[in-house]
Amino acid sequence: MNRLIFLILGFAACACPAANTPDAPMLLVRAQWLIDGIADKPRHNMEIVIRGNRVVEVRARDSQALPASAQVIDLGPATLLPGLIDTHTHIFLQGEDPAAGGYDVQLLKYPASYRVVRAVASARRALEQGFTSIRDMETEGAGYGDVGVKQAIDEGIIPGPRMWVSTVSISSTGGYPLEGYAPELTLPKGSQLIDGPVEARKAAREQLDKGADWIKVYMTHRSWVDAQGALISQPTLTVEELKAIVDETHGWGRKVACHAYNGLGLQRALDGGCDSIEHGLEITDAQIAQMLKQGTWYVPTLQVYYTDWDPPDTDSGKRDRKRVAVHGVSFSKALHAGVKMAFGTDVGGFKWSEPIAEEFAREVEFGMTPMQAIQSATSRAAELLGKRGELGVLAPGAYADLIAVASDPLADISVLKSVQFVMKDGVMVKSSLGAAVP
Numbered sequence: 001m002n003r004l005i006f007l008i009l010g011f012a013a014c015a016c017p018a019a020n021t022p023d024a025p026m027l028l029v030r031a032q033w034l035i036d037g038i039a040d041k042p043r044h045n046m047e048i049v050i051r052g053n054r055v056v057e058v059r060a061r062d063s064q065a066l067p068a069s070a071q072v073i074d075l076g077p078a079t080l081l082p083g084l085i086d087t088h089t090h091i092f093l094q095g096e097d098p099a100a101g102g103y104d105v106q107l108l109k110y111p112a113s114y115r116v117v118r119a120v121a122s123a124r125r126a127l128e129q130g131f132t133s134i135r136d137m138e139t140e141g142a143g144y145g146d147v148g149v150k151q152a153i154d155e156g157i158i159p160g161p162r163m164w165v166s167t168v169s170i171s172s173t174g175g176y177p178l179e180g181y182a183p184e185l186t187l188p189k190g191s192q193l194i195d196g197p198v199e200a201r202k203a204a205r206e207q208l209d210k211g212a213d214w215i216k217v218y219m220t221h222r223s224w225v226d227a228q229g230a231l232i233s234q235p236t237l238t239v240e241e242l243k244a245i246v247d248e249t250h251g252w253g254r255k256v257a258c259h260a261y262n263g264l265g266l267q268r269a270l271d272g273g274c275d276s277i278e279h280g281l282e283i284t285d286a287q288i289a290q291m292l293k294q295g296t297w298y299v300p301t302l303q304v305y306y307t308d309w310d311p312p313d314t315d316s317g318k319r320d321r322k323r324v325a326v327h328g329v330s331f332s333k334a335l336h337a338g339v340k341m342a343f344g345t346d347v348g349g350f351k352w353s354e355p356i357a358e359e360f361a362r363e364v365e366f367g368m369t370p371m372q373a374i375q376s377a378t379s380r381a382a383e384l385l386g387k388r389g390e391l392g393v394l395a396p397g398a399y400a401d402l403i404a405v406a407s408d409p410l411a412d413i414s415v416l417k418s419v420q421f422v423m424k425d426g427v428m429v430k431s432s433l434g435a436a437v438p
């Protein structure tokens with residue numbers, strides 16, 4: 001039913017934002033509770049005044065007489081929040097089942113058009129679940145497909161979140177699948193493989209030129225548990241290679257996200273000047289201090305590592321269990337040290353049919369308050385995207401991206417898995433709270 005409502009609203013009403021002009025019709029969204037994305041406490045009986053695609057005022061309910069032309073959406077006892085932001089997604093991955101060909105079949109057998117169609121469905125799923133913005137962390141062999149999906153969303157052709165795309169990603173020779181085939185074969189890779197600072201800089205230039213908002217770099221690849229029981233990760237790029245990418249990307253006014261599990265590869269990611277560490281399974285105290293000094297973001301993606309463990313007596317099964325054992329510790333240490341942390345899930349690494357918001361419970365499990373967890377996916381994530389004050393907050397000047405849930409997420413964070421109302425850019429795209437379509 002939700003999907004039906006979504007489709008009707010998403011297409012019939014068009015996802016096109018209204019112009020934000022002074023004479024644009026006034027729209028009010030009311031609910032009993034409001035969490036604005038920044039304040040530590042929810043507020044009671046507020047209303048959000050929207051003109052076009054922007055919030056113009058957040059005020060006490062019924063505090064002013066309404067113009068006759070104003071439209072009102074009253075969500076009753078619900079809780080309003082800013083549209084959520086997932087800063088680590090993969091719309092071009094679908095949580096592939098190994099028995100159905102896993103990762104490799106996508107690059108070897110699927111038409112590019114099929115992968116794009118599935119990515120379009122994934123983008124819609126993000127929006128349906130209340131994620132009105134995503135930073136998509138590479139296309140896994142689907143080239144620049146994310147650039148076109150983003151364009152189609154921005155033009156209102158298909159429903160989906162605001163997107164920051166990273167196109168192809170960069171790793172080194174031996175640093176990304178496809179792997180394990182006859183050495184005589186030349187196979188497609190899920191990443192652009194470079195060797196040396198010149199190739200590194202050239203790859204960044206190509207990707208930035210073709211539409212990458214962020215550059216995604218793999219600083220570690222394979223991981224395993226050694227004889228002493230430690231998690232070991234194979235490093236990929238050198239510091240010199242990464243520095244060339246970071247220098248080039250910063251020159252374009254854009255940023256670099258680094259997949260880095262632990263050890264030497266994570267150290268190189270920090271020494272090379274990465275803007276965000278993705279996953280960061282095992283971060284030492286010295287590395288936490290370096291992140292604080294450099295202002296590095298941490299996007300932990302906890303939940304994905306709890307899915308699809310191999311049997312415990314296998315090498316990969318031991319690795320799967322070791323990863324989560326060290327990850328929660330790193331998360332807690334970074335949180336208490338004050339490292340900048342943003343919500344990210346790696347969805348696509350698990351199926352888009354599963355709730356993206358499962359990650360909130362893991363954040364709370366490892367030490368965030370429910371409000372901190374919400375802020376990690378609202379104001380903090382917006383800061384990572386360079387959109388402080390415009391996204392991830394319900395305040396004057398922000399984009400009119402908002403969601404509502406039926407009960408209090410501070411009492412039970414899991415209600416964020418059941419987002420009932422979604423508005424993006426001032427246009428309602430989903431509601432199962434009985435609100436009238438304006």
Ligand SMILES: [Zn+2]
Nearest residue numbers: 088090137346
């Ligand atoms: Zn990822």
